[in-house]
Amino acid sequence: MAGQSLIDDYLDRLGARLDGPRGAKADLLAEARNGLEDAASCYRDAGFPDATAQARAVAEFGPLPLIADEYQEELAVAQGARTMRALLAAMLVVHVLFMGRWPTSPSWVPVLATAVNYAWVVVAVLGVLALVGGPRLRRCQRSGRSFGRLAGSFSTGALTACVVLQGTLITATAYFNLGLLLSPAILATLGIGLVVMVRLVGMTRRCFTVSAAA
Amino acid sequence: MKSDALRGHLDALLLATLDGRELHGYAIIEALQLRSGGALDLPTGTVYPALRRLERAGFVRSEWSTVSGRHRRTYKLTSSGERELANQRTAWREFTVAIEGVLGSGPWPAKA
Known part of the structure; x- marks a missing residue:
């Protein structure tokens, strides 16, 4: 200019x-x-x-290409860490919002709800480990971009599991207790969950694009 | 000395430069050039991401502060960084002794 x-x-x-x-x-x-x-x-x-x-x-x-390449490594780490933090926070909020809202019959619904709870604990523990340990990986020259892709892959897996497991619970609720599903509290919770999910999908996609940039 | 030869040693050089003091990025670059007698030919822009990488590894800690009236990010070694520097120095001494043993001893004696 x-x-x-x-x-x-x-x-x-x-x-x-x-x-x-x-x-x-x-x-x-x-x-x-x-x-x-x-x-x-x-x-x-x-x-x-x-x-x-x-x-x-x-x-x-x-030279710009060399410097941009090295700086982009750090931005990939920042995007990955940001997505992981958002994912963990969102999962905690969604879990609390849905807790105790599922029908108690037939008997497999509470069993599935319990399995979902345990799945979230496993995902949360793995997420915290990746968040704390991932950025420390430094031996590999491309460690920053690797962490960005790792965060994107982890988030993709967690969001897929969320859609499948919560989707099953929502479908079961719709089939066995439609009135419960259509209550204002559940509809509001589903709306919040959907907004959070869309935002997280966008952040997850950014993990891959930022890791591939420059 | 060309940058390609330095890249593998850059982390250790940066840790050594920060040994016992807190410096901002350009002061680190100046110290590197001073100690090497100007022989280290490195794009200075690569030093800043390398410092961030060391921070991610937990070897240095940084903060924005005012130095000489200007706002700058300053770096200092953590205890983990001090241990890593000691390890790197030991590894370097072992490496140079081994290489010197081969390169510095001249031709093999002629066979009788």
């Missing part, structure tokens, strides 16, 4: 290549700006004119 400094132009082009959560991206770019301005300031102090100082700072910083 006309009138922009070389550093501004470089950061704009770097930002345009990056895809990920806004806060994490802004944080990375703010630190990059600090580094570029520090480098340019050193060259100015050494007697170089401003344009030359900025050009040297930008050249030292590295």
Whole structure:
């Protein structure tokens, strides 16, 4: 853009290549700006004119494709962690909202509801382990993108299980106690669950796109 | 020294630079260049993601703070990072001794 400094132009082009959560991206770019301005300031102090100082700072910083590739790793981690946190929080809320609302007959419905409860505990434990341990994986050069894809795959599995298990319970309720299903409290709960599900599907899809970007 | 040769050692170099002090990103780059006598030819933009990677691994901790009147992200070693640095230094000494044993000993004696 006309009138922009070389550093501004470089950061704009770097930002345009990056895809990920806004806060994490802004944080990375703010630190990059600090580094570029520090480098340019050193060259100015050494007697170089401003344009030359900025050009040297930008050249030292590295070629855009290489730098964007490395920054994107961090954004993939941020997107993966964000999705995992949202998934765990949403599952807890949906679980509490539906707790004790299912019909008590026929006898397999409470059994299935109990199985769903245990399934959520297993998913929650695995999710917390992945959230805590996943970002620490660092030996693999592509560990950031791997974590992003891992979070996306985990979320896909959890959401699929949610649709199948809760769907079965909802279908059973509709068949054996339609009045219960159509009560305002259950309808409101289903509405909230649907909104949460749509949001989580979008975040899950972002895990894969952010992990593949740049 | 070219960046490809450095990439495998970058994490250890960054940990060593932060040994016993808290620095912001550009100060880390300056310290690396100073200690290497300017021989480390690395795109400086790769240092910042590497520092984030070390933070994810639990080896460094960072925070935004005001340094010399400017808002900067500063980094320091965690206790886990200090242990990792000690391990990396031991591994490096063993590696250099082994390589020196092969490369530094000249031609094999001629067979009698």
